[in-house]
Amino acid sequence: MVRIEDADDVRVVTLDRPERRNALTPAALDDLEAAVVDCTAPVVYLRGAGEAFCAGADLSVVADVADSGEVEPFVRRGQRVADAIESASAVVVAGVDGAARGGGVELALACDLRLATPDATFGEPGVTFGLFGAWGGTVRLPEVVGLGDALDFSLSGRVVDAEEALRMGLVSRVVDDPRAVAESLAENDHMAMGLLKERVRDRGSKADQEDAEVAAFEALVEAHADDLTELGE
Template sequence: MNSLRIEERDDRVIVTLNRPEKRNAIDAGMVAALHELCASLEERPRLLLLTGGAAGVFAGGADIGQLRDRGRIEALAGINVGIFERLRRLPMPSLAAVDGPALGGGAELAYACDLRICTSRAFFGQPEVRLGIMAGAGATYRLPALVGETLAKEMLFTGRRVPAAEALAIRLVNRVVEEPDELLPAAHALLDEIAAGSALAVRLTKLAVDAPAAHPVAELLGQAVLFEDDEKRERMEEFLSRRRPS
């Protein structure tokens, strides 16, 4: 687990990518560590905050030294896409806090999170075609869903880097902060907003939104569970009591 630094709290887990000497490049060791993290969050669901630490980089991409030596068998195994899919399916919301570059697999790691905030010096890009490969860990379908097909194709075809201001304008990120030291407080503030709600309601909402095909049945089933939940009754009774005349 050396490639990740993990801080556990009651309602969230803060994970810092920890390969600063390699610009947090995603290698097999980090993938294994992320699988262990996912197993823990599947067993005990909590919010996830994922960040690149104080090195001024979120993740510079997949480890090129390892990619160079992979063949079609490894490509078909979906080493990186597998862990990113698992991150995406976590029971509770995840938030990527991005400072500096998020490129290639690093950008795809951020896309796999439910929410993204970044600093003003952050930027995102998919340079894979310039290395003779294609974005193969989620960008070809997550990026169009996030920013639209036309812009996603431009980013994927050219490898152009998208700076923070543009990322906010195209809704690739939820928020931008000016300074690096504002990033984690802003990330925790957003998670605090989520944590203020019913954990079960948040979990079922995420499940409905992430369903492979949007369907009213997903909402109906989630709502049916919540209508029988004691916390729902307590929260609504509290709401009504604040509005009753004294």
């Protein structure tokens, strides 16, 4: 259900189960993790096939794991995949076209950039049937959109369109062709992008962050000393 296409400096990862709106099974989560972790390209573009980005966890699987008492391993698997996306060496871009629901929103939140088409919609409907996002969404959502919008979005279970998602900060841009944006990112310096991602995402202390920024900047200067000399002439 996870399809990979390597093109130039972008790996396109497609959730390819359109008949179920790309709902995720345990096997699909494992495949998604591998697609991101094993990637050597500087940019990963994550998309959904058909008319949805991702409907989240397959509810039939959730029902099965509930009956078998295996809820925790399934939740931990989803958390691990979201963490893998967030910590990947590549810049991971979510291209949301159509519906993103529940775990689909959580996967998008783990990405470095979220780009929506005008047809994109977002919702965390779990609260309406007694669940909530457990793949790290309760941590990442307020970090991305702020506490007020995070509570409104998650407690109401309502669906927001692309323009409201942009206002909230849930997406970075609304564009007709998210893949083109991902491809344009790959034209930037790959080492600089990786270090920028690492530094911006660091949740350590301010002093630790500043020390790491010095080290990262030194590494970039050493790597591009000749280019910098030419620019300075």
